[in-house]
Amino acid sequence: MNAITPNRGGLSVGYVTDLGPVEAGAVLYLRLWFAGPGAQAQVRDDFAASLGPIHGPRALQSFEALCDLCARHGRRPFLRHGVACKCLGADEACFANFVGYASDGEREDALLMATMIVRPDMAAMLVGLAQEFGFALKRIARATPRTHPTPATLH
Secondary structure, three states, rough: OOOOOEEEEEEEEEEEEHHHHHHHHHHHHHHHOOOOOHHHHHHHHHHHHHHHHHHHHHHHHHHHHHHHHHHHHHHOOOHHHHHHHHEEHHHHHHHHHHHHHHOOHHHHHHHHHHHHOOHHHHHHHHHHHHHHHHHHHHHHHHHHHOOOOOOOOOO
C-alpha cells in the first residue's frame, strides 16, 4: 500500500534539547509564532530585547516572511508540537536543520532541505530568509548563557 501517513511530519524524532542553540531557537520561535498573537508578541519582545531596536525588527521581518512563505507555499501542512513540548517532530527537525545549514552558509544543503518544506520555485527565497533568521539566532545564542552542555558524542 502506498498511502502516506498524513501525520508523519509530527512524529517524534528526538528532543529539542538534543539540538544546538540555533536549531533549538528555530524550533522554539516556529512553535511560538504559530501559537497565536500572544506568543507572537513574545517573539517580537525577545528579538527586540536580544538584538536591539535596529536588528530586532529586521530579524523579525525575515522570520515573519519565512513563516508566511512556509504557510502559503508549503508542500503540505507543517506539523508542530506544543510550545512547551520536549519532543522534536519530524517537520520541526527538518526546519531546524534547514535553518542551521542556511546560517552556516551551506547553501546547497539548505536549498535541498527547502524543497522538502516549500514548492521548488520558492526554495531559493526561503533559503535567503532562513539565513537572515539563522544569523539572528546566532547573535541571540552568543548573548544567552547555555543551560545544558553540548554532547561530546552523537548516538
